[in-house]
Amino acid sequence: MRAVPALLLAALVAPVVLGLWQTGRAAFGIMPALGRETPSLEPWRQLFALPGLGGSIRLSLVSGLGAAILSLLIALALVQALQGRLSAARAARWLAPFLAVPHAALAIGMAFLLAPSGWIARALAPLMDWTRPPGAASVNDPWGMALMLGLMVKEIPFLMLVILAALGQVPLARIMAMGRALGYGPGAVWLRLVLPAIWPMLRLPFWVVLVYSVSNVDMAIILGPANPPVLGVAVTRWFVSPDLAMILPASAGAILQAGLAGAVIAAAWGAERLAARLGPAWLARGGRGPAGAPGWMAGAVLRLAAMAGLVLMAAGLLAMAALAIWSLAFRWPFPLILPEAWSLNAWSMTAPGWRRALMTSVLLAGTTASLSLALAVAWLQAAPARMRAEWLILLPLLVPQIGFLHGLNVVFLRAGLQADLLAVGMGQMLFVFPYVLLSLSGPWRAVDPRLMRTAAALGAGPWRRLVAVRLPVLLRPLLTAWAIGIAVSVAQYLPTLYLGAGRVATLTTEAVTLASGSDRRVSGVYASLQALVPLLAYACAFVIPAWWHRDRRALAGAFR
Amino acid sequence: MSLILEHVTITRPDGAKLIRGLTLNVAPGSVTTVMGPSGIGKSTLLDAIAGSLAPGFALSGRITLNGRDLTALPPERRRIGLMFQDALLFPHLSLAGNLAFGLDPRIRGRAARAQAVDEALAEAGLAGLGLRDPATLSGGQRARAALMRTLLAAPEALLLDEPFGKLDMSLRDEIQRFVFDHAAARGVPVLLVSHDPQDAAAAGGPVVALA
Ligand SMILES: Nc1ncnc2c1ncn2[C@@H]1O[C@H](COP(=O)(O)OP(=O)(O)OP(=O)(O)O)[C@@H](O)[C@H]1O
Ligand SMILES: [Mg+2]
Numbered sequence: 001m002r003a004v005p006a007l008l009l010a011a012l013v014a015p016v017v018l019g020l021w022q023t024g025r026a027a028f029g030i031m032p033a034l035g036r037e038t039p040s041l042e043p044w045r046q047l048f049a050l051p052g053l054g055g056s057i058r059l060s061l062v063s064g065l066g067a068a069i070l071s072l073l074i075a076l077a078l079v080q081a082l083q084g085r086l087s088a089a090r091a092a093r094w095l096a097p098f099l100a101v102p103h104a105a106l107a108i109g110m111a112f113l114l115a116p117s118g119w120i121a122r123a124l125a126p127l128m129d130w131t132r133p134p135g136a137a138s139v140n141d142p143w144g145m146a147l148m149l150g151l152m153v154k155e156i157p158f159l160m161l162v163i164l165a166a167l168g169q170v171p172l173a174r175i176m177a178m179g180r181a182l183g184y185g186p187g188a189v190w191l192r193l194v195l196p197a198i199w200p201m202l203r204l205p206f207w208v209v210l211v212y213s214v215s216n217v218d219m220a221i222i223l224g225p226a227n228p229p230v231l232g233v234a235v236t237r238w239f240v241s242p243d244l245a246m247i248l249p250a251s252a253g254a255i256l257q258a259g260l261a262g263a264v265i266a267a268a269w270g271a272e273r274l275a276a277r278l279g280p281a282w283l284a285r286g287g288r289g290p291a292g293a294p295g296w297m298a299g300a301v302l303r304l305a306a307m308a309g310l311v312l313m314a315a316g317l318l319a320m321a322a323l324a325i326w327s328l329a330f331r332w333p334f335p336l337i338l339p340e341a342w343s344l345n346a347w348s349m350t351a352p353g354w355r356r357a358l359m360t361s362v363l364l365a366g367t368t369a370s371l372s373l374a375l376a377v378a379w380l381q382a383a384p385a386r387m388r389a390e391w392l393i394l395l396p397l398l399v400p401q402i403g404f405l406h407g408l409n410v411v412f413l414r415a416g417l418q419a420d421l422l423a424v425g426m427g428q429m430l431f432v433f434p435y436v437l438l439s440l441s442g443p444w445r446a447v448d449p450r451l452m453r454t455a456a457a458l459g460a461g462p463w464r465r466l467v468a469v470r471l472p473v474l475l476r477p478l479l480t481a482w483a484i485g486i487a488v489s490v491a492q493y494l495p496t497l498y499l500g501a502g503r504v505a506t507l508t509t510e511a512v513t514l515a516s517g518s519d520r521r522v523s524g525v526y527a528s529l530q531a532l533v534p535l536l537a538y539a540c541a542f543v544i545p546a547w548w549h550r551d552r553r554a555l556a557g558a559f560r
Numbered sequence: 561m562s563l564i565l566e567h568v569t570i571t572r573p574d575g576a577k578l579i580r581g582l583t584l585n586v587a588p589g590s591v592t593t594v595m596g597p598s599g600i601g602k603s604t605l606l607d608a609i610a611g612s613l614a615p616g617f618a619l620s621g622r623i624t625l626n627g628r629d630l631t632a633l634p635p636e637r638r639r640i641g642l643m644f645q646d647a648l649l650f651p652h653l654s655l656a657g658n659l660a661f662g663l664d665p666r667i668r669g670r671a672a673r674a675q676a677v678d679e680a681l682a683e684a685g686l687a688g689l690g691l692r693d694p695a696t697l698s699g700g701q702r703a704r705a706a707l708m709r710t711l712l713a714a715p716e717a718l719l720l721d722e723p724f725g726k727l728d729m730s731l732r733d734e735i736q737r738f739v740f741d742h743a744a745a746r747g748v749p750v751l752l753v754s755h756d757p758q759d760a761a762a763a764g765g766p767v768v769a770l771a
Binding site: 451453 | 610611612615634635637638639640641642644646648650651652661662664665693694696709710713
């Protein structure tokens with residue numbers, strides 16, 4: 001039992017390291033399967049000769065950094081604006097749909113919203129006298145703006161939850177009261193006192209967001225520019241190119257992507273060190289802003305950001321609605337706001353396809369989420385206190401997927417593991433388990449230790465303490481962690497693509513493929529299903545504990 | 561037969577000694593009160609006796625209960641009841657469920673167990689409240705329920721960590737009497753930790769001052 005955390009850590013870290021190592025070897029010309037045995041710099045020369053590489057790198061950096069930094073700013077502003085009105089528990093309920101909906105489904109919905117023939121243009125049409133969709137490239141725009149918006153809609157809610165959880169760990173009310181009594185405005189107190197206090201808890205989640213933003217593939221395929229695309233998409237194209245020799249420069253590109261993520265993290269770390277170095281002097285100056293208007297600048301920026309955040313959240317909800325409506329539309333000519341004729345045709349005609357994809361997705365999600373939950377319980381049972389190495393479980397989230405997944409596929413094949421459902425499931429575990437463990441560990445450790453001691457004093461051994469006290473008390477967080485696991489699994493694109501060698505079709509791989517097709521109704525069907533599965537899991541996580549504990553005031557939080 | 565501590569010393573993870581060579585003999589049916597300033601290690605001492613010292617803490621010396629050496633036993637096998645300032649009723653169980661959780665497993669059969677729980681509820685003035693959510697009970701009801709739950713496990717000693725700290729004055733006397741009378745009736749040794757001289761006076765037994 002004691003060894004569980006160490007074993008699980010090894011099982012998470014080893015595939016990342018092995019995959020990176022394998023990709024790295026290919027990047028330097030060693031690929032025995034292709035008969036390449038001698039190290040060379042040729043793949044790098046090829047990579048840098050590829051057209052558009054510079055543009056891809058620049059796009060990844062600009063859209064990724066932009067989305068991550070703006071998301072952090074907006075999440076902070078929204079939490080600050082809603083402070084006092086929004087408990088962590090209520091926020092979790094409101095933000096759940098945004099966390100549940102997979103990146104690809106949201107991206108497809110955002111495309112339905114932003115496209116020249118999308119909802120926004122339809123709403124503007126009467127004002128602008130448009131009878132045909134305007135010619136602007138409002139999706140797949142060469143600057144990656146649509147991609148940034150899509151990323152932000154997913155990242156802001158995640159960061160808000162992280163911030164709210166961190167705020168629960170500091171005496172927020174007292175810090176606010178003290179700061180304001182000293183003459184600082186609320187925004188100024190946030191910047192000077194609250195943010196430094198919670199940043200240690202935000203650092204790693206922010207890095208995860210940074211890495212995802214500069215390296216994501218599925219959202220960028222749907223919303224990002226096509227020529228040149230962001231680096232992740234370009235590398236994916238090279239990896240799946242029919243010319244097998246492209247694997248070598250693609251591997252170099254994958255390593256470049258990992259390096260890019262590393263550089264971005266290093267920059268974030270540097271900025272943090274700089275702030276820590278300069279901060280104390282700035283704080284000691286005691287500036288309270290111009291007399292009479294303490295912190296009005298900070299206040300104005302925060303208000304603007306909070307407003308932008310609300311607009312983005314509304315756009316996200318509309319995007320989700322657009323998915324469902326398109327899937328049910330029969331005829332929906334521009335510039336009508338709603339379809340002229342409705343039908344279930346899109347659903348019934350694609351039924352054989354989506355049924356199979358749905359089964360595969362549900363099977364994968366159910367298995368990986370349930371297994372992750374069991375392993376997380378085993379981990380926390382064996383290591384009740386935080387371990388120093390615990391941050392390592394985030395490694396699969398801190399290294400861009402593209403950097404190690406192709407290599408991992410090679411490792412799997414060499415170990416005799418076919419590219420099939422099992423391999424995909426194992427690959428997904430690398431991403432599902434960390435989220436499940438992270439989500440469960442806080443509530444698990446917050447259980448009053450005296451409650452467990454009381455149970456022991458009443459004669460309950462370790463097993464009974466777990467099954468009869470801890471698990472029932474934690475029913476809600478257990479189911480929430482499981483729902484998060486479902487959402488993470490359903491959303492996986494690259495692990496399914498690479499470890500299934502393109503042969504395992506899930507709702508997500510199908511939705512991404514269909515998104516570039518011409519029939520919005522069909523991609524509406526797949527994207528709706530893709531969003532529906534995790535939403536149902538989240539609904540279970542709210543309803544089941546509320547019903548189970550309906551007569552237990554201390555545990556029945558959700559609907560009160 | 562009693563709870564006996566011999567040369568008990570507790571070392572904190574940082575090496576500081578919290579309790580040095582404490583020797584105590586708590587006679588059956590009597591209450592010994594441990595007093596001392598905050599942070600001196602009173603709660604830690606109770607943890608040591610109950611077997612739930614936090615990792616990193618070290619215990620030396622000997623603790624015996626009715627002649628059994630406790631030192632190597634896990635907490636669930638020590639037969640020592642605990643009460644804290646908070647009643648710590650299990651939030652997912654009904655009041656009756658809480659008492660049944662504690663009830664000695666040697667009492668078998670659904671009917672026999674239900675009857676034992678009902679009797680305990682009546683004894684605590686909680687008759688008819690068995691199906692209630694513990695979160696809806698008053699402070700006094702909760703404290704009495706917690707004691708009954710502890711007693712149903714048939715403990716051979718009771719450890720009380722400031723159990724009256726959160727009760728207001730009128731309730732305090734009532735619960736004190738309730739606890740001490742029940743402990744005396746069962747003839748178990750009681751170790752009480754408190755800041756309040758009035759608790760010690762009400763307990764009526766020896767007082768140990770830690771310093
Ligand atoms: N897990 C721990 N690690 C390190 N030190 C601890 C730990 N738990 C408690 N301590 C320290 O051990 C000392 C004794 O704590 P304890 O809770 O036993 O005090 P106490 O006498 O019960 O105080 P109070 O009257 O305030 O309840 C304190 O200084 C406390 O800070
Ligand atoms: Mg104490």
